Amino acid sequence: MKVLMFGWEFPPHITGGLGTACFGLTKGLAKHGVEVVFVVPKSFGDESQEGFRLINASDIELDFTQTLTREFREKISYMEVGSNLVPYLDPEEFEKWYSEEVVKKKPEIHSVYTRKYQFSGKYGANLMEEVSRYALVALSIAGQVDYDIIHAHDWLTYAAGIAAKKISGKPLVVHVHATEFDRSGENVNQVVYDIERNGMEEADRVITVSNFTRQIVIERYGIPAEKVFTVHNAVEPVDKPEQEDVTKHVREKIVTFLGRVTYQKGPDYFVEAAHKVLQRDPNVRFVMAGSGDLLNRMIRRVAQLKIGTRFHFTGFLAGAEVDHMFAMSDVYVMPSVSEPFGISPLEAMRTNVPVVISKQSGVAEVLQHALKVDFWDIDALADAIYGILHYDGLRKMFARYGKSEVDNLLWENAAIKVLDIYNNATGHNK
């Protein structure tokens, strides 16, 4: 089985959950002997003149090379496509990002593209244009490499997947990591929605990262249930060296929210629950780590509730800071309004931090050793936080079972399900 995969990000430059998931799945598939041609969009700057370049996985400089197995190196080929597509941005955000990051910092970026794919006129700061252009590149790749099936991750690559399918006649699998409803609530961007739906309709199989998302795909996009399959995300087992002793400089217990401070993540419910807990027990500190468009509103609300001395904002955290934050935490809270999967609670559990997660998250479907509440139920959320802080039995139970539960969510198991779907779609029986 050979797969042409349109994914996102590749080590060592992974910035978010989507890239992590693509990489994990690719590794998992390699373990089962699947060959993958992994194509990602990337801003090259001016050093490259081709539309895309092929790189062997073994040539990639990795700071964690030891984690890649030999079969991975043999099975995976990796391609970068000159493109300004970036994950996680909606069209408006993209425009802003583009004008700030791309235009200012890399004025010569237009030289990236080969004449073949060059658009007439200037590149508009238009995400949709990039999507189409990426699809054109994909078309060219699709004609040159050999594969049995096409696998496209998230809506920005659906057009590329469809193009590849058109030229090769091979079946297409689209992988839904999030939908427009998760990102924007009910205020969906119609263009994005149309691209998503078109991708799902054109696809032979749709993979969703949770049953929660599967339901949205079926109900909101009208996709026939029989071609939509759930494959829950997994996590990379990391054997982190013994945690350096993180010294907590405060005596109180710490309750943490870590993530983008946006509508989707439900930060306001966290603030309200904090207020409830603090009314009963002032010896707790709440931390909101992350930034986003709701941050200022949260700061104002905290001030309004007069809990500022117990509620702290750290701004955006990355890398070691995140680990540090987890190490200091006594409870991790993910009150997401709509979370297709949600990998961060798993990272918390791996550091033995008990978690409270919203039932409106995909990860709630795979976790037993976590407290689950409806995101809107502030009372239940506050109660869960209070319970973990005050009843020792919970902490003991989570410490005993939480980490091992997470460590058993392996990509190689998820890959088996994906492989089944491939076989099924291509008519291979094993």
Add this chain to the structure above:
Amino acid sequence: MRSVCLYFQVHQPYRLRTYRFFNIGQDHYYYDDYQNRHIIRRVAEKCYLPANRMMLQLINEFGKAFKVSYSISGTALDQFEQYVPEVIDSFRMLAATGCVEFISETEYHSLACLGNEQEFIRQVETHRKRIEKLFSQTPQTFRNSELIYSDSIGETIGNLGFHTMLTEGAKHVLGWKSPNYIYCNNLNPKLRVLLRNFRLSDDMSFRFSEKKWSEWPLTAEKFVGWLNAMDPHEEVVNLFMDYETIGEHQWKESGIFDFFYHLPSALFSNSNFTFSTPEELYNRLQPMAAISVPYAISWADEERDLTAWKGNELQSEALSKLYSLSDAITKCNDPVILRDWGYLQSSNHFYYMSTKWFSAGEVHKHFNPYNSPYDAFINYMNTISDFSIRVEDCLNAISSVAEKTVKKPALKAKKEAKPKAAAKVQKEAKPKPAAKEKKEAKPKPVAKVQKEAKPKPAVKEKKEAKPKPVAKVLKEAKPKAVAKVKKEAKPKAAKKVKKEAKPKPAAKVKKPAKTASAPKKAKQ
């Protein structure tokens, strides 16, 4: 003559309402009235009432050859009195036939045998008296919650004068022995032990409607055929199960009523078996041997051990928190506190916290009103946190009253007490002040009244009037000041009861979950 001993367990716990931490110290009513009422009525309609009618019919038909035994937990009795009193009447009619033995258990279907022995004894005696009062027969047979048994628990029960105790015919205890004989306790050979034949019992209670089961459908004739195929030396087949098997766990549509209805006639016409109650077996048969059970067993799951209630950190913490209050409670005399103390002990609360079924899945959820054991734990711990504050307050009030020894406030307090009772209906929230009044009203005997003062609603009040056996227990339990207590207790009980009998405020609506006593599922 060989015997079939048919025994049914009737139990419903008081399920707790959603109790948040911010209720602690403010709101002292713990029960989900809506759910409790809904469940008890539903089960009464589907099981208790029609099944009792059927049993009565069978007794009438077979002229006393048909015998059956029941144990009914105190929490079930309380809910019958509160919501469906006709169930009690129908059990009374059964009792009047003389063909029905009522078996004793702990008043609250508790795990007190693991937590506090004195509390255990108190509950056993309370229940025994209650059954005596209700059904005019003194129980001579005992079954512990979830059929939990060990040598030492059996010894305690034997010392209380019981003839027989029921437990599980657990394989790991029996080894090569058969459950189909009478055994006796290893430490006190006077106590007989009857062992449940779990294969035949579970054929009815779990597998009956299981269409994938190779023996489905099970008929009375087939079942009697199995009995006939047993070793002819075996004396008794103990069929112990939840009464809810008939009509609730196994729906009427499965044919469960027909099965039981036809069982006696099939048995009488095709076999040399007859029906016996445990007490009849005690009078007729001798034990074959002593059975050694050094570690407690139960009727739950494959393991037949205690891990369904005491198997993880959540359960251990909750149980130890609960029973850490035992000593304080003995000094406390507030009837509402004592009632809650009892209701909070039902084994079900701990069963809900079990993490054993994470892998086993659905079947157990059927018996669990919570989404997860963690939710169950947090809710219980919040509740017990409030409860322990109340107990503490109660003790403080007692000691401060004792210091003052003031008698004047007595009258005033009584006056206040009345409107309060009314107020309570609306929200039971003020047991603390209530407690205080009482204490002030009768400063002296306070501390001890508790044991007597039954925190139960209605009906029972007269029990206290006839305090013979209780006194005996109390002597063993706490030989301090029994006599005095009784005098005081009577008038009080009456008053109290009035207050209690009032139905509670309809609390929160929760999805109705069936919660029968024993954990089912893994038994097959």
